[in-house]
Amino acid sequence: MKIFIKKKKNVKLSEVLRLLKIDNYNDNKSEVVNDIKDIMSAKNNEITFFNNLKYKDQIKNSKASFCIIKKNFLKLLPNTCTPLVVDNVLVSLSKITNLFYPNSINDDYDSDLLHPNGSKNFSNVHFGNNVLLGKNVKIGNECFIGHNSIIESNVIIGNQCSIGSNVIIRKSVIGNNVNVLDGAIIGKKGFGFFPNQNSNIRYPHIGLVIIGNDVEIGCNCVIDRGSLSNTIIDNNTYLDNQVHVAHNVRIGKNCIIAGQVGFAGSSKIGDNVMIGGQAGISGHLDVGDNVKIGGGSGVIDDIPDNDKVMGYPAKNIKKFIKINKWAID
Amino acid sequence: MKIFIKKKKNVKLSEVLRLLKIDNYNDNKSEVVNDIKDIMSAKNNEITFFNNLKYKDQIKNSKASFCIIKKNFLKLLPNTCTPLVVDNVLVSLSKITNLFYPNSINDDYDSDLLHPNGSKNFSNVHFGNNVLLGKNVKIGNECFIGHNSIIESNVIIGNQCSIGSNVIIRKSVIGNNVNVLDGAIIGKKGFGFFPNQNSNIRYPHIGLVIIGNDVEIGCNCVIDRGSLSNTIIDNNTYLDNQVHVAHNVRIGKNCIIAGQVGFAGSSKIGDNVMIGGQAGISGHLDVGDNVKIGGGSGVIDDIPDNDKVMGYPAKNIKKFIKINKWAID
Amino acid sequence: MKIFIKKKKNVKLSEVLRLLKIDNYNDNKSEVVNDIKDIMSAKNNEITFFNNLKYKDQIKNSKASFCIIKKNFLKLLPNTCTPLVVDNVLVSLSKITNLFYPNSINDDYDSDLLHPNGSKNFSNVHFGNNVLLGKNVKIGNECFIGHNSIIESNVIIGNQCSIGSNVIIRKSVIGNNVNVLDGAIIGKKGFGFFPNQNSNIRYPHIGLVIIGNDVEIGCNCVIDRGSLSNTIIDNNTYLDNQVHVAHNVRIGKNCIIAGQVGFAGSSKIGDNVMIGGQAGISGHLDVGDNVKIGGGSGVIDDIPDNDKVMGYPAKNIKKFIKINKWAID
Numbered sequence: 001m002k003i004f005i006k007k008k009k010n011v012k013l014s015e016v017l018r019l020l021k022i023d024n025y026n027d028n029k030s031e032v033v034n035d036i037k038d039i040m041s042a043k044n045n046e047i048t049f050f051n052n053l054k055y056k057d058q059i060k061n062s063k064a065s066f067c068i069i070k071k072n073f074l075k076l077l078p079n080t081c082t083p084l085v086v087d088n089v090l091v092s093l094s095k096i097t098n099l100f101y102p103n104s105i106n107d108d109y110d111s112d113l114l115h116p117n118g119s120k121n122f123s124n125v126h127f128g129n130n131v132l133l134g135k136n137v138k139i140g141n142e143c144f145i146g147h148n149s150i151i152e153s154n155v156i157i158g159n160q161c162s163i164g165s166n167v168i169i170r171k172s173v174i175g176n177n178v179n180v181l182d183g184a185i186i187g188k189k190g191f192g193f194f195p196n197q198n199s200n201i202r203y204p205h206i207g208l209v210i211i212g213n214d215v216e217i218g219c220n221c222v223i224d225r226g227s228l229s230n231t232i233i234d235n236n237t238y239l240d241n242q243v244h245v246a247h248n249v250r251i252g253k254n255c256i257i258a259g260q261v262g263f264a265g266s267s268k269i270g271d272n273v274m275i276g277g278q279a280g281i282s283g284h285l286d287v288g289d290n291v292k293i294g295g296g297s298g299v300i301d302d303i304p305d306n307d308k309v310m311g312y313p314a315k316n317i318k319k320f321i322k323i324n325k326w327a328i329d
Numbered sequence: 330m331k332i333f334i335k336k337k338k339n340v341k342l343s344e345v346l347r348l349l350k351i352d353n354y355n356d357n358k359s360e361v362v363n364d365i366k367d368i369m370s371a372k373n374n375e376i377t378f379f380n381n382l383k384y385k386d387q388i389k390n391s392k393a394s395f396c397i398i399k400k401n402f403l404k405l406l407p408n409t410c411t412p413l414v415v416d417n418v419l420v421s422l423s424k425i426t427n428l429f430y431p432n433s434i435n436d437d438y439d440s441d442l443l444h445p446n447g448s449k450n451f452s453n454v455h456f457g458n459n460v461l462l463g464k465n466v467k468i469g470n471e472c473f474i475g476h477n478s479i480i481e482s483n484v485i486i487g488n489q490c491s492i493g494s495n496v497i498i499r500k501s502v503i504g505n506n507v508n509v510l511d512g513a514i515i516g517k518k519g520f521g522f523f524p525n526q527n528s529n530i531r532y533p534h535i536g537l538v539i540i541g542n543d544v545e546i547g548c549n550c551v552i553d554r555g556s557l558s559n560t561i562i563d564n565n566t567y568l569d570n571q572v573h574v575a576h577n578v579r580i581g582k583n584c585i586i587a588g589q590v591g592f593a594g595s596s597k598i599g600d601n602v603m604i605g606g607q608a609g610i611s612g613h614l615d616v617g618d619n620v621k622i623g624g625g626s627g628v629i630d631d632i633p634d635n636d637k638v639m640g641y642p643a644k645n646i647k648k649f650i651k652i653n654k655w656a657i658d
Numbered sequence: 659m660k661i662f663i664k665k666k667k668n669v670k671l672s673e674v675l676r677l678l679k680i681d682n683y684n685d686n687k688s689e690v691v692n693d694i695k696d697i698m699s700a701k702n703n704e705i706t707f708f709n710n711l712k713y714k715d716q717i718k719n720s721k722a723s724f725c726i727i728k729k730n731f732l733k734l735l736p737n738t739c740t741p742l743v744v745d746n747v748l749v750s751l752s753k754i755t756n757l758f759y760p761n762s763i764n765d766d767y768d769s770d771l772l773h774p775n776g777s778k779n780f781s782n783v784h785f786g787n788n789v790l791l792g793k794n795v796k797i798g799n800e801c802f803i804g805h806n807s808i809i810e811s812n813v814i815i816g817n818q819c820s821i822g823s824n825v826i827i828r829k830s831v832i833g834n835n836v837n838v839l840d841g842a843i844i845g846k847k848g849f850g851f852f853p854n855q856n857s858n859i860r861y862p863h864i865g866l867v868i869i870g871n872d873v874e875i876g877c878n879c880v881i882d883r884g885s886l887s888n889t890i891i892d893n894n895t896y897l898d899n900q901v902h903v904a905h906n907v908r909i910g911k912n913c914i915i916a917g918q919v920g921f922a923g924s925s926k927i928g929d930n931v932m933i934g935g936q937a938g939i940s941g942h943l944d945v946g947d948n949v950k951i952g953g954g955s956g957v958i959d960d961i962p963d964n965d966k967v968m969g970y971p972a973k974n975i976k977k978f979i980k981i982n983k984w985a986i987d
Contacts, residue, residue, distance in 0.1 A: 107837075108820045109786045109804030128438050129461055132787055132805055146438030147461055147479055150805055150823055162437045164517075165479055165497055168823055168840050177528075179436075182497050182514045183549070185840050185877045188822075191898040197912055198894055199835075199872050214528050219514045219551045220841070222877045222899040222917075236527055240520040241551040242573050242591075244900050244917040244935075254526055259551075259573040260591045260609075262900075262918045262935050264953070277573075277591050278609040278627075280918075280936040280954045295593070296609045296627035296641055298936075298954035312641065312954055312970065313982065324642065457767050458790055475767030476790055476808055477824075491766045493846075494808055494826055506857075508765075511826050511843045512878070543857050548843045548880045565856055569849040570880040571902050571920075583855055588880075588902040589920045589938075606902075606920050607938040607956075624922070625938050625956035625970055641970065653971065 004154050004171045005101050005206050007035065013066075016047070019095045020068070020086055027082070033066065036096050038229040047096060050076065051089040054284060068092045091194055094203035097228065104204035107189040110134050110152040110170065116145075128165060140176065152187075158213070171225050175213035175235070183220040186211075190224035190231075190247025190265060205247065207231065218243060218259070227265075234271070246283070258295065270305065279314075294320075333483050333500045334430050334535050336364065342395075345376070348424045349397070349415055356411070362395065365425050367558040376425060379405065380418040383613060397421050420523055423532035426557065433533035436518040439463050439481040439499065445474075457494060469505065481516075487542070500554050504542035504564070512549040515540075519553040519560075519576025519594060532556060534576060541565070547572060547588070556594075569606070587624065599634065608643075623649075662812050662829045663759050663864050665693065671724075674705070677753045678726070678744050685740070691724065694754050696887040705754060708734065709747040712942060726750045749852055752861035755886065762862035765847040768792050768810035768828065774803075786823060798834065810845075816871070829883050833871035833893070841878040844869075848882035848889075848905025848923060863905060865889060876901060876917070885923075892929070904941070916953065928963065937972075952978075 014029040035046045039055055042048035042064030049068040050059045056076050059067070067077055068084045077083055086092040098105060113132035116122050122133075124141040131145050134153030139145070143157060146165030151157070155169050158176035163169070167180050170187040180186065189205035207226020212235035217223065223245040225231055232250040233239070240259040245251070249263045252271035261275050264283035273287060276295025281287065286302045293299060294310030294317065303309055310320040343358040364375045368384055371377035371393030378397040379388050385405050388396070396406055397413045406412055415421040427434065442461035445451050451462075453470040460474050463482030468474070472486060475494030480486070484498050487505035492498070496509050499516040509515065518534035536555020541564035546552065552574040554560055561579040562568070569588040574580070578592045581600035590604050593612035602616060605624025610616065615631045622628060623639030623646065632638055639649040672687040693704045697713055700706035700722030707726040708717045714734050717725070725735055726742045735741055744750040756763065771790035774780050780791075782799040789803050792811030797803070801815060804823030809815070813827050816834035821827070825838050828845040838844065847863035865884020870893035875881065881903040883889055890908040891897070898917040903909070907921045910929035919933050922941035927933075931945060934953025939945065944960045951957060952968030952975065961967055968978040 106820075107839075108784075108802040109823050111784060111786065113787060113805065126437075126440060128440065129442060130459065130788065130806075144437040147442065148459075148477055148806055148824075162435075165438050166477075166495060166824060181436075181517055183512065183551075183841065183878075185899075188839055188877055191876065191896070191917065193896065195912070195914060196894075200874075200894060200896060200912075216529075218520065219517055220512075220549055220878055220900075222841075224899070236525075236529060238520070238522065238529060240573075240575075241514075241553070242549075242571065242900065244898075246898075246917060254524070254529075256524060258593065259520065259575060260589070260918070264916065264935050277593050277611075278607070278936070282935075282953060295611060295629075300953075455766075455769060457769065458771060459788065473766040476771065477788075477806055491764075494767050495806075495824060510765075510846055512841065512880075545858075547849065548846055549841075549878055565854075565858060567849070567851065567858060569902075569904075570843075570882070571878075571900065583853070583858075585853060587922065588849065588904060589918070606922050606940075607936070624940060624958075 004208060005104050008100055008102060011100060015099065016066075016084070016096060019099060020084055020092050022084060022086070036093070036100055036228065037064070039064070041229065047084070048081075049089055049093045051093075052284065068096065090203070091201070093228070094194065094201065097204040097206060101204055101206045104206050105202050107205070110150075112153055113150065146182065155187075164219070172209040172211065174211045175215065177214045178211055179216045181217060181219040181221075181241070184217050184222070186217065186221075186223045187225045188222070190227055192227050192247060192265070203227065207248065209233075212237070212253070215239075221245070240277070252289070292317075333537060334433050337429055337431060340429060344428065345395075345413070345425060348428060349413055349421050351413060351415070365422070365429050365557065366393070368393070370558065376413070377410075378418055378422045380422075381613065397425065419532070420530070422557070423523065423530065426533040426535060430533055430535045433535050434531050436534070439479075441482055442479065475511065484516075493548070501538040501540065503540045504544065506543045507540055508545045510546060510548040510550075510570070513546050513551070515546065515550075515552045516554045517551070519556055521556050521576060521594070536560065536577065538562075541582070544568075550574070563600070575612070581618065621646075662866060663762050666758055666760060669758060673757065674724075674742070674754060677757060678742055678750050680742060680744070694751070694758050694886065695722070697722070699887065705742070706739075707747055707751045709751075710942065726754065748861070749859070751886070752852065752859065755862040755864060759862055759864045762864050763860050765863070768808075770811055771808065792828075804840065813845075822877070830867040830869065832869045833873065835872045836869055837874045839875060839877040839879075839899070842875050842880070844875065844879075844881045845883045846880070848885055850885050850905060850923070861885060865906065867891075870895070870911070873897075879903070898935070910947070950975075 013031045039058045047066040048064035116133045125139045126144045128147035132150045139157045140159035143161045145163045149167040152170035156173045160177045163180045164182035166183045168185045172187040187209045194201040205227045207230045209225045209231045211233045214236040216238040218241035221243045224247045226248045234253045237255040239257045242260045244262040246265040248266040251269045255273045257275045258277035260278045262280045267285040269287045270289035272290045275293045279297045281299045288305035290306045292308040297314040298312035299314040308317045310317045342360045368387045376395040377393035396410045445462045454468045455473045457476035461479045468486045469488030472490045474492045478496040481499035485502045490507045492509045493511035495512045497514045501516040516538045523530040534556045536559045538554045538560045540562045543565040545567040547570035550572045553576045555577045563582045566584040568586045571589045573591040575594040577595040580598045584602045586604045587606035589607045591609045596614040598616045599618035601619045604622045608626045610628045617634035619635045621637040626643040627641035628643040637646045639646045671689045697716045705724040706722035725739045774791045783797045784802045786805035790808045794812045797815045798817030801819045803821045807825040810828035814831045818835045821838045822840035824841045826843045830845040845867045852859040863885045865888045867883045867889045869891045872894040874896040876899035879901045882905045884906045892911045895913040897915045900918045902920040904923040906924040909927045913931045915933045916935035918936045920938045925943040927945045928947035930948045933951045937955045939957045946963035948964045950966040955972040956970035957972040966975045968975045
């Protein structure tokens with residue numbers, strides 16, 4: 001799935017060490033490393049990173065050969081994984097991602113777009129006026145692509161999808177029977193950078209947006225692509241208008257997300273979750289299956305399966321009503 | 330006003346009964362039924378539905394000949410109205426709406442659009458570049474339609490209106506002296522469906538968006554059309570940017586709605602109401618005249634005329650200040 | 659910088675007095691007045707206005723020759739400034755602004771746009787398809803302007819900027835190395851008007867949007883231009899998606915503004931401020947330097963430098979946690 005961004009081949013460990021300014025490495029530096037991935041995805045000869053204790057159970061089972069890590073977390077690393085010790089993990093991660101995926105920081109408009117008029121590749125697709133398509137775009141049967149919409153290079157769209165007008169889709173893979181409504185923007189780079197006086201340092205976003213089957217994305221929604229891993233919206237999940245989904249968020253199956261809800265980066269939402277309008281979900285949280293979140297709530301902690309929460313910070317609804325009743329009486 | 334969606338004629342009661350799987354009906358099944366409407370609008374030979382005790386006073390005075398209803402609400406029905414008893418009122422409503430209005434679930438882009446260049450019908454309208462107009466669109470005198478805007482078939486726009494650029498309007502009737510600012514999307518189907526594992530069931534949206542005179546709709550606002558009845562924004566009401574108005578919402582005259590406010594479905598807002606930025610109004614509520622709602626409030630109950638509320642859940646402002654003062658001290 | 663809106667020259671004081679219905683003025687009425695500006699900007703022979711006690715220290719030092727003011731604030735005015743006493747300051751301000759800047763209420767689309775194809779003025783700019791540019795637009799070197807984007811007349815864009823697709827920019831000056839992401843709308847008139855039964859009175863917006871260097875504006879953000887003064891976003895400040903910035907807001911350097919944050923009109927945000935997702939900032943507030951505002955907070959009071967706040971109304975985070983802990987226990 002990394003077809004969207006060209007990867008540099010034959011990167012040697014010595015290049016990695018030089019970029020990270022690690023000079024006390026004594027093993028074979030001419031070894032080739034293949035890629036940089038998140039903890040769960042990285043395999044043999046690949047690099048991962050560790051920067052947040054929330055993932056300490058995952059790092060123990062990582063299959064990565066190398067891990068960018070701070071000194072004080074070293075003991076969490078399994079023996080199979082060679083540490084690359086640095087002071088600032090995220091800046092280091094950014095440098096190495098950029099090494100493997102040069103040009104991945106840039107998010108300029110795709111300049112290779114063409115009008116699809118008469119192309120034989122899309123004989124089963126209905127195009128509105130002024131649609132622009134990139135190279136290698138794949139669109140299934142019986143799809144509609146509305147006026148002025150832009151589908152950038154390499155995007156894959158399944159069968160029976162209805163894409164509205166003024167929609168922009170880049171670096172995304174979309175399943176069957178998906179509706180993307182007018183003005184939605186899917187797949188732009190996330191809000192990821194290292195704060196720096198005078199000139200922040202943007203970091204690369206090599207992840208995708210993966211949308212399952214039977215999904216609906218409302219008008220003017222914005223769904224950012226992942227930085228290292230992917231942003232995922234699973235089967236039969238519906239998003240109302242003006243919802244914001246930040247990078248690396250994973251939303252499960254059969255969820256119902258009302259208007260103007262916002263998800264900060266890297267949170268994971270289970271299956272069958274219902275979220276009321278204008279609720280906000282902080283970053284790096286784990287929301288269980290069958291959870292109900294009241295409209296306007298602010299979720300700042302993990303929520304276990306089957307819980308029903310409300311308020312800011314969101315708490316179990318019985319507790320919320322009790323406190324609120326007290327306050328009103 | 331049902332010009333927007335073609336209605337099937339000569340629907341017989343027997344067809345309705347068959348779809349609803351009602352087989353114990355003993356009166357004349359060959360009778361013709363004319364339409365399906367909400368409780369207040371339905372007349373003789375028309376069908377309505379009842380599913381929410383909030384409307385129990387209205388159903389008593391309904392002029393509908395038939396009502397889709399659950400067994401346990403039967404005693405609320407007036408004698409003049411024949412019950413059509415079902416287990417799931419909303420799914421049944423969806424089926425019957427679809428019977429009268431086939432294709433009304435579909436919300437693909439309008440494929441019949443043309444550039445208005447040189448059309449004699451619009452000699453008093455100023456068009457930007459790349460404007461697309463559908464069939465039978467009516468636009469009054471001295472109007473401006475900005476670049477890349479799309480006005481789909483049958484839309485009616487009054488005199489002295491200024492429509493911005495990148496605007497999409499469908500299935501709507503707009504009065505005189507209305508400003509619709511850039512990027513606003515008016516008239517797409519609402520977020521209405523029946524949750525269903527693996528594949529939700531969308532329901533038809535045959536209502537319109539009706540906008541009065543002297544209204545302003547801000548940038549990137551989204552206003553959904555009604556499902557069965559209409560979404561209404563009455564005279565001299567102003568909406569700031571990024572406001573979300575769900576299906577069937579009715580907003581009165583002279584209201585001021587600040588940025589990022591969200592209205593869930595079917596709520597009714599009175600006249601002269603002021604709502605601060607980012608406030609949220611839950612569904613099926615009745616907000617009175619001259620109400621003031623503080624910015625960021627979450628309204629989850631009806632509000633009487635002339636009240637001033639704030640907080641989440643929104644409460645009378647004196648109570649809010651008292652509680653908050655206490656909490657701070 | 660008032661190149662964007664034509665100013666009427668040689669306005670005599672007698673015209674001003676006539677519009678404001680001031681007939682007891684005994685000095686030289688044939689004097690020429692040059693402009694109308696805010697308290698801090700107005701100089702000799704220029705008019706300002708005073709309507710809010712928050713600015714009482716500023717009015718004492720104003721260099722304006724005239725001030726539109728209510729009777730009961732007269733004693734706050736310095737001797738060097740001649741009062742123009744009126745009942746309704748804002749309506750009067752609107753009338754005089756309109757006198758100096760006729761047509762400044764109107765915000766119709768710019769009808770003078772052209773495709774930039776082949777223009778020699780932009781040999782160092784990369785244009786997507788269907789870009790529209792107004793008259794006298796200036797764009798620096800190595801810039802990208804995405805598909806369907808509209809840059810209206812007189813807009814100035816610096817070097818190395820990346821403007822996305824479907825972007826609309828009017829009445830704005832943008833620095834170097836700025837990213838404006840897809841669907842953002844910059845420079846439309848603010849949500850400013852005088853409420854009036856049956857037909858609100860819009861007021862002129864003669865201010866600009868001024869964006870510094872190294873700024874990022876997220877997808878579908880809306881940034882309104884100032885009414886009398888300018889809306890400003892200073893160097894190295896990043897806005898995530900769907901942020902709303904109302905007229906006259908000034909945001910300092912190195913700020914990080916997460917998704918869906920909303921700023922009401924005329925608030926001033928210091929340098930190095932971090933604001934979490936969905937937070938709202940009320941109007942006419944002063945938020946200090948190095949302030950951190952938690953996601954979902956509602957800020958309704960000034961915040962001193964270095965404070966960390968959370969909640970609604972936003973309070974110091976230690977207090978917030980204490981209250982909330984109590985409520986949960």
